[in-house]
Amino acid sequence: MAAPLLSIRGLEVRYATERGPARVLRSVDIDIPENAVVGVVGESGSGKSTLALTLMDLLPGNAQQSAASLLFEGVELSSLPRSQRRRLRGTRMAMVFQDPMSSLHPLFAIGTQMVDIQRTKHPELSSRDLRQRAAAMLTRVGVPDAAARMSRYPHEFSGGMRQRVMIAMALLVQPKLLIADEPTTALDATIEAQIVELLRDVRSDIRGSIILISHSLGLVADLCDHVVVMYAGEVVETGAVDDVFGAPQHPYTRALLDCEIDPWAAVEKGAALPRIPGAPPDLVEMPAGCVFAPRCPQRHERCGVAPALKSLDGNRTVACWLR
Amino acid sequence: MARWLLARVMNTHAGAFGLVTVVVLLIVAIAAPLVALHDPNAIAPIDRLQPPSLAHIFGTDHLGRDLYSRVVYGTRVAIGVSIVVMSISLSVGVLLGIGAAYAPRALDQLVLSIFDIINAFPSIILALALVAVLGAGLGNLILLVSVVFIPQFGRVARAQTLSIRNSLFFEAEKVLGTQPWRILLHHVLPNIIGPIFVLASMNIPVVITIEAGLSFLGVGVRPPLASWGNLLHDGYTYLDQSPWPAITSGLALMLATLGFTLLGEALRDAIDPKLRRER
Amino acid sequence: MSYAATRRQVLAGGSALLAAATTGLLRPTPASAAPDKIVVRVDRDLANLDPANRTGPIDVNVLNAVQQGLIAFKPGSTDWQLDAAEEIKQVSDTEISFKLRPGLTFTDGYGDLTAEDVKFSFERFIKPDSAGKMVDYASDWGALDHVEVTGPLTGRILLKSAAPALWVITLADGSGRIISKKAFEKLGDKIASTVIGSGPYIFKEWKPREQFVLEINPDYKGPIKPFFKQIVGRPIQEQKTSDIAFQANEIDFERFEPENKKAFSALPDTSVVELQGIDYVWFGPNIEKKPFDDIRVRQALRLAVDVDAILAGAYAGLYPRANALLAPNLLGYWKEAPVYKRDLETAKKLLADAGLADGFKTTLTVLSDAKPQAVAAIVQANLAEVGIQVDINTLDPGAYWALGEKDGSKVLDLSLIEYSGKFDPSFQTQWFTSAQVGQWNWQRWKSKEFDDLDAQGAKTTDPKEREAIYLKAQQLMDESAAFVWITHNVNTYAAKSWLKPGLLPNGNGWLYTAFSAA
């Protein structure tokens, strides 16, 4: 099978806290195939967003990462100098953030912002051209009378419209890898549905892969080919969406699904948080053994030792002793 | 609480420096009679404007008075004035502020516009205008500088009180029939103290400067009472004959403002980072 | 050109310092030869240039240069010379006749100076103005009855009573300035700020709080020969700033604190002028108040205070000691006045006799300037040694001078007072009469005999007799033991070495016409 667009091996991320380092990502291995849409699911605090920021190299100052390998289009990212890493952003990679309100600059017209974000990708184009591209793209993502809206400020847009702008930005730079971090969570149900529509609609425009980070299984089931289930900073199960959701192998995946019987319902009532007895572990003082053990209905003596991610048939993987 | 605060303040260099300086100044101010080596007003016409010597470690001024002792007593004036001023404007301001918050709209408005009026004057200018009328002197100085600072405290107190009055548990307490003064005591005051305290400590260096400034202009503390401002002005006048009066008093003044500024900021960051931007 | 250079640098965003250096070089460096323009420092701005309502020496000095009197002061003396008058004489005790020089003209085309103008100028002082208000200096002409014009250029000044003081107090000084009747009627209130004169200088320009400019009057016809083409006066509030400006060659002449004499003498291209004053600084009790009503207490005060220490301390040992009211260069100077040496024993004894063996508390009221406060501090220290505890009450000018009205002085215990003197003894004695109690006689000292002497002295014309009168008057003051004389002041001036200032003995009277090259 073809080499993946991005392959992550042994990714570790720590945040320095008053109480000591919090290990938010631990020995994470993920492969993102070419032209695939990969969903990353898990409770909040499972490290989904950290994963995204790591890939974008946008981790805050108090975070330190180390990865055995971070291979993107055959290039080892972790060995790239920062300047070149920067040049990847806005050209090969782009990201759509969770909260469209705070993610657009309140003091500048969106036109200005949409022009500046293209410059790394298209240094050759004049500002006028960039403006036209931006306007066109706004129309594409369904912002009415785009040309005029270009000179308006974020606070003059509705939440949904803002998210459309964010998506437009992402499309403008034609990234090979687009990361969408909870693109719909901040929106209310009806708007969310529209944005989901839009995402499905523009899916084909992107000649690359998409990582869709969400805690809404419904959304993932709806948009993704592959899914990665994360818990407390570790990958517990991966595989094709239908397989994983159809026949979950990891108790945690099952638990998640149990909380959300009908994915569509979830979408309607807006991403209900899974209710699983107990709480995720403290990332500063991790318990030994399987991270999920404390909350696991099928816990047994072997869980005292952490299970490795093992491959099953139909190239899925799971980290549990029961398999 | 106190220990925690101390720790927070001491853990930055600036904070530590500020605290130490201020403590030293306070000791000097309180123990001035012990710290000073001579009577600050003892005149010795013969050895006027002497350079530093063993007898007079800062030298002497134009009347042969011991500069070191005068600087020491100047510390007492500077710090005394600023503390008294702060406590006056603090208490008056807080009372007015809380009062306004509880008072009927009209009264509240009145208080606010009084604050506005006071704030319409640049502080030094207001002080000068008041001096023009009341005349100079320690008492008047304290009085009029206090007026200048009342609004700041008033506004903070009022804002805090209002936010509590509009909060849910205030309603709850009312329903439970708790007396207003209890609520005041248990919920309002504790919330006010932090910011007010910070505000006061941030304003002390300002007051010190104003006192010195007015005294420098000869409309502040009256000689022979020693004030850094007076010393500086005399020093300036006799600069050709001896630079020491100007240098020593000037340095004392700057050290004090520096110390209090640093301490004030350390306290602010420790107690209430939100205030960082306000002034 | 050089400015252009500087401007370029500034426009080029060139560093301020560079540009600064250039202008720095442009600034006048001390010239050895006298230029035709000088800049003098005045300690406050001109205020009122109407001779009859002037506010002090700074105004008068300008008026004396721009307007003529019948007579004018001789530089450096209390003596006078002819100016507008070709001849003038005391015909009798109550009559002075004068004859004006022909062809004197006012500036700005206000025509010839005639006896009519003289009459108008002088009689203004004794007639209330349109608003019914007397001019501020009315008292200068208190003795005037009227002026009679006997010809275009001749007239007679007729007095109600003999007034020997008239010559130096009034005729030669501000109140003797001759203004143009025409101008006055035309300008009205504006004469407070516009000076029309016939004098050696014209009042060229006045930029309030920046500078005033005097320029030689080409049409001046009179005996006085001004030297400098232009004299610029710059008001400077802060003494030290002025000192620095002098050292930086921005001004050529200033008065400075005698304490700084050494420093100034050390400056390059600088000559220091010292001038004994005729003011009188003293302190004393309110003798209506206990315990000061007891002469023994007053004598004790006089002996307990160390005047020499005051002069050494507060006056840096540079001021001459005063032992009586009148200064050495005045008529009536009391050479043999007793010089009281400090004598604590006697002082204590006197207090004991007065039943105050263990002293008492009292207050010393002083003006809020540096010197009075220094004096007060020393007096405080001195009196403490005989058990008298002194609180010092410093008042700023407004409050202090307010003591001179509404019987404000009633509340005083001890007070330190400084009055400025004039060239005629009668001017000095007038404030100590019983009539002045409640106004300027703050010590409320009443002596019938003194009152008579004062009245008599004001009328007597014969110098010898007058001298005797004023000596007696001062002896009375001495006997009362109510006055502890300190100094007549000394004035020190710094001038660029090429400049010779024209000063009058009182120190603040400057004859701009007499400023010349050294």
Next chain:
Amino acid sequence: MKLTAAAVAVVGAVLLLLSLTLLIPGDPATMLLGPRATPETVAALKAEMGLDLPLPTRLAQFLGRAATGDLGVDIFSGRPVSTMVLQALPNTILLAVSAILLAILFGLPLGTIAALKPDSIADQAIAFLSVGFVSAPSFVNSIFLLLVFALWLNWFPVLGAGTAGDPLDQLWHVVLPAVALAVGWIGYIARLLRSSLLEVLNEPYVRTMRAYGVPESVIVLKYALKPACIPTLAILGIGVGELLGGAVFAEVIFNRPGLGSLIYGAIAVRNYPVVQGGVLVVVLLFVATNFLVDLSYLWIDPRARARLALAGERSA
């Protein structure tokens, strides 16, 4: 809304000023006449100055006249206070404006540098300087600058505000006093800007820019500096007040014929009409600048514009 508040403040200020003159010990009349005053002349003069009227009457008169630009007359020279004040005003404005410009000119870059490399040597040095600057009172600075740059180095003039009509000469004379006033504010602005810039650089919208590889220089200079300046702007409002206060010292020490030295000089001799007029104009100046500062928000922040428009509709 703000305007009315300002108006109230100003009127109140006038009232305050006038009522103060009631408490005067001794009065200008005597002050003016010195040891020559007879009760009659004093009385006459007081009548002339309207000191004998009851306060409300005087207030009404003063406001009425002030509205027409008449602030009464100098009790010594009889010159209209309004002219005196107007002559002084430009000098003070020039001084204040140059001081502010200096403060911004130096404070902005320093603050930015400090924020770009937090806790670097540069940052520490700047922090140290700033604190030092903040604690140096304007009159100490004035004396120091006067001695060093005017007297010893002779680079700048000592006296006054320069000859009117020669901008260069006036610029010349304003340098030292302006620096004396600005120094404290350089430090203050630098530190304020540093902290707010650091906050802004952690905002999500900055992260968005980074996510598209927008160069850091563009991010800081174009996108971060603008929002970071808002708090600084707010402080400038107050700053002008302190500047006008500090101007008194600078003007006295450098003998600049400005409002501060005018008021100071008048106080010493109890020239109340001048004190009143001078202070009133300073207050107006202060209130006006604060109003301008508020306006400048509208210019910077579109949300503020929106809010204003909204309020407009409501009131309409």
